[in-house]
Amino acid sequence: xxxxxHPHHRHLEQARSQVIELLSRQAIERDxxxxxxxxxxxxxxxxxxxxxxxQLSLRLAQFHPADVAFVLEALAPEARAAAWxxxxxxxxxxxxxxxxxxxxxQLVAAMPAAEIAATxxxxxxxxxxxxxxxxxxxxxxxxxxxxxxxxxAAVRSVLSFPDGTVGAxxxxxxxxxxxxxxxxxxxxxxxxxxxxxxxxxxxxxVDRQNNLRGVLSLEHxxxxxxxxxxxxxxxxxxxxxxxxxxxxxxxxxxxxYDLITAPVLNLQNQVVGRITVDSVLDSLNERLQRQRLEEVxxxxxxxxxxxxxxxxxxRWAWLGINLATAFISSRVIGAFEDIILQLVALATLMxxxxxxxxxxxxxxxxxxxxxLALGQLGGPQLKRLVWxxxxxxxxxxxxxxxxxxxxxxxxxxxxxxxLVISVAMLLNLIVAxxxxxxxxxxxxxxxxxxxxxxxxxxxxATDSMGFLIFLGLASxxxx
Amino acid sequence: xxxxxHPHHRHLEQARSQVIELLSRQAIERDxxxxxxxxxxxxxxxxxxxxxxxQLSLRLAQFHPADVAFVLEALAPEARAAAWxxxxxxxxxxxxxxxxxxxxxQLVAAMPAAEIAATxxxxxxxxxxxxxxxxxxxxxxxxxxxxxxxxxAAVRSVLSFPDGTVGAxxxxxxxxxxxxxxxxxxxxxxxxxxxxxxxxxxxxxVDRQNNLRGVLSLEHxxxxxxxxxxxxxxxxxxxxxxxxxxxxxxxxxxxxYDLITAPVLNLQNQVVGRITVDSVLDSLNERLQRQRLEEVxxxxxxxxxxxxxxxxxxRWAWLGINLATAFISSRVIGAFEDIILQLVALATLMxxxxxxxxxxxxxxxxxxxxxLALGQLGGPQLKRLVWxxxxxxxxxxxxxxxxxxxxxxxxxxxxxxxLVISVAMLLNLIVAxxxxxxxxxxxxxxxxxxxxxxxxxxxxATDSMGFLIFLGLASxxxx
Numbered sequence: 001x002x003x004x005x006h007p008h009h010r011h012l013e014q015a016r017s018q019v020i021e022l023l024s025r026q027a028i029e030r031d032x033x034x035x036x037x038x039x040x041x042x043x044x045x046x047x048x049x050x051x052x053x054x055q056l057s058l059r060l061a062q063f064h065p066a067d068v069a070f071v072l073e074a075l076a077p078e079a080r081a082a083a084w085x086x087x088x089x090x091x092x093x094x095x096x097x098x099x100x101x102x103x104x105x106q107l108v109a110a111m112p113a114a115e116i117a118a119t120x121x122x123x124x125x126x127x128x129x130x131x132x133x134x135x136x137x138x139x140x141x142x143x144x145x146x147x148x149x150x151x152x153a154a155v156r157s158v159l160s161f162p163d164g165t166v167g168a169x170x171x172x173x174x175x176x177x178x179x180x181x182x183x184x185x186x187x188x189x190x191x192x193x194x195x196x197x198x199x200x201x202x203x204x205x206v207d208r209q210n211n212l213r214g215v216l217s218l219e220h221x222x223x224x225x226x227x228x229x230x231x232x233x234x235x236x237x238x239x240x241x242x243x244x245x246x247x248x249x250x251x252x253x254x255x256x257y258d259l260i261t262a263p264v265l266n267l268q269n270q271v272v273g274r275i276t277v278d279s280v281l282d283s284l285n286e287r288l289q290r291q292r293l294e295e296v297x298x299x300x301x302x303x304x305x306x307x308x309x310x311x312x313x314x315r316w317a318w319l320g321i322n323l324a325t326a327f328i329s330s331r332v333i334g335a336f337e338d339i340i341l342q343l344v345a346l347a348t349l350m351x352x353x354x355x356x357x358x359x360x361x362x363x364x365x366x367x368x369x370x371x372l373a374l375g376q377l378g379g380p381q382l383k384r385l386v387w388x389x390x391x392x393x394x395x396x397x398x399x400x401x402x403x404x405x406x407x408x409x410x411x412x413x414x415x416x417x418x419l420v421i422s423v424a425m426l427l428n429l430i431v432a433x434x435x436x437x438x439x440x441x442x443x444x445x446x447x448x449x450x451x452x453x454x455x456x457x458x459x460x461a462t463d464s465m466g467f468l469i470f471l472g473l474a475s476x477x478x479x
Numbered sequence: 480x481x482x483x484x485h486p487h488h489r490h491l492e493q494a495r496s497q498v499i500e501l502l503s504r505q506a507i508e509r510d511x512x513x514x515x516x517x518x519x520x521x522x523x524x525x526x527x528x529x530x531x532x533x534q535l536s537l538r539l540a541q542f543h544p545a546d547v548a549f550v551l552e553a554l555a556p557e558a559r560a561a562a563w564x565x566x567x568x569x570x571x572x573x574x575x576x577x578x579x580x581x582x583x584x585q586l587v588a589a590m591p592a593a594e595i596a597a598t599x600x601x602x603x604x605x606x607x608x609x610x611x612x613x614x615x616x617x618x619x620x621x622x623x624x625x626x627x628x629x630x631x632a633a634v635r636s637v638l639s640f641p642d643g644t645v646g647a648x649x650x651x652x653x654x655x656x657x658x659x660x661x662x663x664x665x666x667x668x669x670x671x672x673x674x675x676x677x678x679x680x681x682x683x684x685v686d687r688q689n690n691l692r693g694v695l696s697l698e699h700x701x702x703x704x705x706x707x708x709x710x711x712x713x714x715x716x717x718x719x720x721x722x723x724x725x726x727x728x729x730x731x732x733x734x735x736y737d738l739i740t741a742p743v744l745n746l747q748n749q750v751v752g753r754i755t756v757d758s759v760l761d762s763l764n765e766r767l768q769r770q771r772l773e774e775v776x777x778x779x780x781x782x783x784x785x786x787x788x789x790x791x792x793x794r795w796a797w798l799g800i801n802l803a804t805a806f807i808s809s810r811v812i813g814a815f816e817d818i819i820l821q822l823v824a825l826a827t828l829m830x831x832x833x834x835x836x837x838x839x840x841x842x843x844x845x846x847x848x849x850x851l852a853l854g855q856l857g858g859p860q861l862k863r864l865v866w867x868x869x870x871x872x873x874x875x876x877x878x879x880x881x882x883x884x885x886x887x888x889x890x891x892x893x894x895x896x897x898l899v900i901s902v903a904m905l906l907n908l909i910v911a912x913x914x915x916x917x918x919x920x921x922x923x924x925x926x927x928x929x930x931x932x933x934x935x936x937x938x939x940a941t942d943s944m945g946f947l948i949f950l951g952l953a954s955x956x957x958x
Binding site: 191256295340370 | 492496499500503543545546549552553555577666669670673674675677678679680697698700701702733734735736737739756757759760761763764766767768770771772774775776777787788790791794795797798801802805806808809810812813816819820823824826827828829830831833834835838839841842844845846848849852853854855857859860863867870871874875878879882883886890930938942946
């Protein structure tokens, strides 16, 4: 059996939890000690604490940088700062790279430019660019100036690509060879060069102008006859990307075609980098974590340890918009106060009509958002979806409207009221399907993220129209 | 510049859309022709149609199987069946593997067992297992019996692992060598063996009992001295998984540690397969697509071309539950009809209190679900989150309660009413935070998916409690 220096993940989880608990407890104890006046106790506690710190530092050193980042994320700010001091200087860059945005920002904010430069220096230049992209302009320039010349140039070039493009995500470290070389010559070149860049499963074949000619897989390099030339074995039609391609297209292609790496070309068709499945996996995972938060108007980089008033304020925009729409819906009801006084059952029943509209509409929104993400809503498909959702809503509106009408009849023995609520339900479900399709589709057309705004628009429509239809029909029929 | 036989994805999107349109139009034209009585026109149309079919078949043959699957998914059922006939027999298995569940089920349902067996035969045995896992028991046995002996055994072994475990997702195709072999011997063995399994970035090192001793990266194999032994260059502590590990743990580990492949061991520590970043990426992408649908009670394998009544019924469970909860909330209002008749403004304002509760609660739910997914809600962290969310809610409740109270005061000039709505808002936001934390946490503790049920429970609580608190306070204070 394998000796697990990398422990299996179950043991790892335990190990992480243990370290998190020790670090948290230490921070609390230090707090108590610093408040106590007893000098003797202080000295002893200090010694114990120093010993504990050494042990913790050793344990953290055995963790993968991603696990150190996990521990830091789990700690309260004071304990986090203390834990950060226990991380070896040579590993801090790698840990920062793995940490969540909010945590990274907190740690970097406490460091002077010289320390940031020293921390990131061991990293690849594209990783350095990721880390310093978030710094305020002035501090970024300061850190950049302290890096060595070749890193500076590379970092500047990565920083020049807008967020969300393949250029901003690409890895600058790749191996390229000429097509007239023999496999044997390539192997000798690689051995001279030393280790390969992470995840290398193919090397790029370029001409003198650095234009891509093809790719040679490590498999072919290993299994081919050493006398064969690169040109004989290379794939001359590889999947490739341009620096200005959107990242989500690269994610889709990696998923569909099972890629591990792919060359990235500039607009002159020269190879300038590569994109790897790692960054694709990270970007997909980030999207998964972000999606649910965005639906409710939160940003991904919530620091769960931010002060309460700041955390509360982060939720204001969403709550403010929702209060405004709820208030407008409420004014719709206000216009019908007379009829409610004549038949108070209307007030009792009206939230049901609004709520069922919201629920069916959200089902439609979910289907549309999936269709948009998968690129399955071109012209004819969209038309088909519209008719289909309207038909499904009408079908469900008739059935659930009848159920609700029956319930209302049993409760209030008022056939007119039962009829009104049945018809109102049907009509509001049709409103819900219509808005549920067009809200996300139009947001998408205008370049907005449909995940962010669709629910608000939908709920506004199904609430206000639900009240209007139900109370309006009641005024027409029941008075 | 590279000749793009694999066209760049922008051209690819156009090519796919074009084929989809041609196939859809053909299906419609065939429909018209078959209804027309004019025999002459029929013959000409038939010739044109045959020519078009040949062209379309050729174009489909140039597509990657994933792109053929995309085209099939975009087509209505009639056109889809016609297009399926244009796909070469040797590629059908690969296309099925890439297709969405609902589409795959439709295509497979139309095939007799012998045809299914012939279609899947060229695939890897773990892929065969994936495809036939969905068949009804009897048909599955029938297809299995028609496969060759070694495939049958392998497929049965994969089928024996429960869904959601690494065993069910693993790839059975891997290369293993002994640790005392020289690199040179390994290279000769690999050349004799021919091509490597997809995504191979390392080969497994095992002993006579097939127990894992370590892994040897292709990089070391390429760059090492041919005289060196495998043992000298292998990593003796690789990341590894067991067949009964949950897939989501493997996904987390691949993401954290940037893995490409990892060995999978049975409970006797023998290597039985490997898990690759491909299946991890697929599983993550599936989760992303599924999540939003699950929140609204839909399953992922919605066929957007299913008949209307069937599509409507798929939404019933969710709508039924929502109608039931909305109805109960409505009965809460019913208990206060007397006070509404005394002050109708209560009916107008009550939905605002309920709706703001639902919105803040959903923000809490989103944070908790992310925390659960990232494994960041252990005991002390959960406690901290509870206090924190309660504090944020109280803070926001005071502020937005005051805003709403002021608005009510301006509208109705009734200080008592303004006070009641402010306090009701504060209390309902605290209810929202409490339920927003405990609904997902408890669902998760009892092994249910928190994504599925949290919103329903939350909305039920914030609606019914919102009405109860607001109308209850009003009866106490205003009468």
